[in-house]
Amino acid sequence: MPVDRAALESYLDASRTRRMDAYRDFLRIPSISGLPDHAPDCRRAAEWLADELRRGGAEHVSVEETGGHPVVYGDWLHAAGAPTVIVYGHYDVQPVDPLDLWESPPFEPIVKGDRLQARGASDDKGQIMIHVRAFEALLATSGRIPLNLRFVFEGEEESSSVHLDGWLAANRDRLAADLAVISDTGFFDGNRPAITVGLRGLSAAQIDVTGPGGDLHSGGYGGTVENPIFALATILAALKGPDGRVRVPGFYDDVRPLSEAERDAIARLPFDEAAYLEATGSPALHGEPGYTTLERRGARPTLEVNGIWGGFEGEGTKTIIPAHAHAKITCRLVADQRPEAIFERLRAYIEEIAPPTVRVSVRSLGGGMPSLMPIDHPATRAAARAIEATFGAEPLYIREGGSIPVGASFTGLLGLPVVLVGFTPSDEHAHAPNEWMDLRNFETGIRAVATLWHELASLPR
Amino acid sequence: MPVDRAALESYLDASRTRRMDAYRDFLRIPSISGLPDHAPDCRRAAEWLADELRRGGAEHVSVEETGGHPVVYGDWLHAAGAPTVIVYGHYDVQPVDPLDLWESPPFEPIVKGDRLQARGASDDKGQIMIHVRAFEALLATSGRIPLNLRFVFEGEEESSSVHLDGWLAANRDRLAADLAVISDTGFFDGNRPAITVGLRGLSAAQIDVTGPGGDLHSGGYGGTVENPIFALATILAALKGPDGRVRVPGFYDDVRPLSEAERDAIARLPFDEAAYLEATGSPALHGEPGYTTLERRGARPTLEVNGIWGGFEGEGTKTIIPAHAHAKITCRLVADQRPEAIFERLRAYIEEIAPPTVRVSVRSLGGGMPSLMPIDHPATRAAARAIEATFGAEPLYIREGGSIPVGASFTGLLGLPVVLVGFTPSDEHAHAPNEWMDLRNFETGIRAVATLWHELASLPR
Numbered sequence: 008m009p010v011d012r013a014a015l016e017s018y019l020d021a022s023r024t025r026r027m028d029a030y031r032d033f034l035r036i037p038s039i040s041g042l043p044d045h046a047p048d049c050r051r052a053a054e055w056l057a058d059e060l061r062r063g064g065a066e067h068v069s070v071e072e073t074g075g076h077p078v079v080y081g082d083w084l085h086a087a088g089a090p091t092v093i094v095y096g097h098y099d100v101q102p103v104d105p106l107d108l109w110e111s112p113p114f115e116p117i118v119k120g121d122r123l124q125a126r127g128a129s130d131d132k133g134q135i136m137i138h139v140r141a142f143e144a145l146l147a148t149s150g151r152i153p154l155n156l157r158f159v160f161e162g163e164e165e166s167s168s169v170h171l172d173g174w175l176a177a178n179r180d181r182l183a184a185d186l187a188v189i190s191d192t193g194f195f196d197g198n199r200p201a202i203t204v205g206l207r208g209l210s211a212a213q214i215d216v217t218g219p220g221g222d223l224h225s226g227g228y229g230g231t232v233e234n235p236i237f238a239l240a241t242i243l244a245a246l247k248g249p250d251g252r253v254r255v256p257g258f259y260d261d262v263r264p265l266s267e268a269e270r271d272a273i274a275r276l277p278f279d280e281a282a283y284l285e286a287t288g289s290p291a292l293h294g295e296p297g298y299t300t301l302e303r304r305g306a307r308p309t310l311e312v313n314g315i316w317g318g319f320e321g322e323g324t325k326t327i328i329p330a331h332a333h334a335k336i337t338c339r340l341v342a343d344q345r346p347e348a349i350f351e352r353l354r355a356y357i358e359e360i361a362p363p364t365v366r367v368s369v370r371s372l373g374g375g376m377p378s379l380m381p382i383d384h385p386a387t388r389a390a391a392r393a394i395e396a397t398f399g400a401e402p403l404y405i406r407e408g409g410s411i412p413v414g415a416s417f418t419g420l421l422g423l424p425v426v427l428v429g430f431t432p433s434d435e436h437a438h439a440p441n442e443w444m445d446l447r448n449f450e451t452g453i454r455a456v457a458t459l460w461h462e463l464a465s466l467p468r
Numbered sequence: 469m470p471v472d473r474a475a476l477e478s479y480l481d482a483s484r485t486r487r488m489d490a491y492r493d494f495l496r497i498p499s500i501s502g503l504p505d506h507a508p509d510c511r512r513a514a515e516w517l518a519d520e521l522r523r524g525g526a527e528h529v530s531v532e533e534t535g536g537h538p539v540v541y542g543d544w545l546h547a548a549g550a551p552t553v554i555v556y557g558h559y560d561v562q563p564v565d566p567l568d569l570w571e572s573p574p575f576e577p578i579v580k581g582d583r584l585q586a587r588g589a590s591d592d593k594g595q596i597m598i599h600v601r602a603f604e605a606l607l608a609t610s611g612r613i614p615l616n617l618r619f620v621f622e623g624e625e626e627s628s629s630v631h632l633d634g635w636l637a638a639n640r641d642r643l644a645a646d647l648a649v650i651s652d653t654g655f656f657d658g659n660r661p662a663i664t665v666g667l668r669g670l671s672a673a674q675i676d677v678t679g680p681g682g683d684l685h686s687g688g689y690g691g692t693v694e695n696p697i698f699a700l701a702t703i704l705a706a707l708k709g710p711d712g713r714v715r716v717p718g719f720y721d722d723v724r725p726l727s728e729a730e731r732d733a734i735a736r737l738p739f740d741e742a743a744y745l746e747a748t749g750s751p752a753l754h755g756e757p758g759y760t761t762l763e764r765r766g767a768r769p770t771l772e773v774n775g776i777w778g779g780f781e782g783e784g785t786k787t788i789i790p791a792h793a794h795a796k797i798t799c800r801l802v803a804d805q806r807p808e809a810i811f812e813r814l815r816a817y818i819e820e821i822a823p824p825t826v827r828v829s830v831r832s833l834g835g836g837m838p839s840l841m842p843i844d845h846p847a848t849r850a851a852a853r854a855i856e857a858t859f860g861a862e863p864l865y866i867r868e869g870g871s872i873p874v875g876a877s878f879t880g881l882l883g884l885p886v887v888l889v890g891f892t893p894s895d896e897h898a899h900a901p902n903e904w905m906d907l908r909n910f911e912t913g914i915r916a917v918a919t920l921w922h923e924l925a926s927l928p929r
Binding site: 218233311319 | 670685691692695708748751756769773775785794827868
């Protein structure tokens, strides 16, 4: 069954002012999940969003307690025999500092040409609004939706989704579905539509090296005891080769190899390596031999040192052998690596190579599963058709280097395939000052989602 | 000419109260050179000391401007044909924190049995007092001194002797001498007299590694650019072997080998390796193969990382590739290494091994020359005889792991051999709370110095 495009356009045309007013109202709520002072704002945003869902026609709408900021749930389940889709988004936003770099107050949305500028305009309030408006318009114009929808909007994505997994697990039975659609990603390279098929996972660790009982005078003791910073440097240097290949035994064992077809698809992505290099500010690109930059970023795991400290950091010189030294490490993982297994291999290797002249401890700082959705999965194909029909361009298929742990949550906890389809421009300043949404994407996104529901409804179950 | 011991003892006996009162007055002046608020106290200590020298019979006494805390100069030059000796000490002291660990206020000296406790009691006001009192007593009892003396007491030893070299260089002609005697060292292992024959020098450097133009998201960029912390770790790990031997080419080229005689002397030093290990708090001792712990500490150069920092140091995880990473390094040097040459070799090696994917800069943070005085030098032999005659024990000959830059200054700028003879117990808490001087050492030290002038006076010039 195709979308009744004329009726949809007529409805959307008539409701434009109300749609933009609601979008701006949503953006005015400073729902910064990472700052405790903003907890009431997060709850206010949740209540506001629940009201919007009810007004749009969703049922069983509730603001659900999680132990942290609430989850907003709502559904529409009257398409008997059709698939059920969970729609995920998050109503919380990033902090706004540095405030002085904002051209306008972050929670006072302003329109500049085709841009709506405010914290959350893209990430992720704008994408939630696209879904709510598409749902409302379809229901208002057809009296029904072609499939069953469950909205799950969380309030802690920007602070590690601490309570989401618990809530999903506790509500597993109630959340029966066939697919999850996550709209928290964006376009590729400017405004070219994209479907994200891969996300990297994460395994984080801290290494603590202790030597002397306290800082020692390097004159009185230098040369007679191991230096913890040197021991740590030796350990870190052994984790990767100078070519960037990780040397932890077994690190690559569970990596699903890139198919030739996918390597071809990655090679066809519009990618300006010189511009990418310039954006990094590094003197040169660098990485695992045998892979292109985009493959290294999206399809290969990596190990990074995120921070290191120990001893004296001030001006001048302090002639000590420090008592301890520390480093933070994160491994980005790809399918089918598992965070716990990678951490255990890392720990075992470090313990094996650590010199006996210091004490070394390696502890996990958590992690998240990688995810990978085949390009030829029927749901991916449906999303591609919906995008092409509305944006007028075939989507690109990208493997993101970053992680959206919630994707792994829906797969791991609920056993659902996940389609990552989002509508923000690639330079939307998410997490940065002057975040913006392209209002043309916003409008076309509503049409794309309405089309997606029809495309997914016609899939064989 | 021997000391007139009877006259000396009679004088010292009669002047004991005055001697102790003056010592305590000196200690009451909080001349902490490292704290700007105490600059007036440093000047007050200098003036007080100048008055003491005048009262004792020194001539040409003056408080000399240096650009920092003043130098106190005084001389007695009436021993025609006899050698001229420069006596060095410092009237400034270390800060006193942590104050709550002091059993009594640091600038209110108290006597506990044979101990005088106060900041500076040993380091170095006590040793200055030994010299001033020996001078005064010899002059009062003999009407003359058997050699020529120049007193040079500085006020910045505890804050890197910033202005001393400039003052020495500017006054080179005026400071003509044959020998310098520095009393800023102590005994070995309890209260066993010692002469320090070796001091390590220093060459300090900072390594700055820059990669990306700013911190990069490790998801979006991990695997495609070099991580500055990893590059720094690789560089540091290449500087030393796991056995502690420095791998910088040419590092050991200028090291004067230990003679068998000196190795035997070091092996005979009373040294409790288990107690030393326990004092470090490290799990094991460690160092360059082929050398004992005492040889590693005093007779071999070493390279230490004193501090390292870069990226995220907070709680939890921050998934970044940091823009830069930094480390501070000090090499302890032994004769005949030179700080500038060692720094240049270090810099050249680091530049050679630095990966081209980051920018690496290595800059000098200064240094100081090592010094080594032969055990069989006539001045060392004279000091040994003076100690044996007064303390009743043959001195040990030690190579200190630390550095007293002023030793190198007298050798380098004035061309003088340097004898390091001091009288503080080995556990005197210099630089720590509850610093103390053994008053028996103080008294015997006065006799030892008086004897030393006679021993040195009889040496052939």
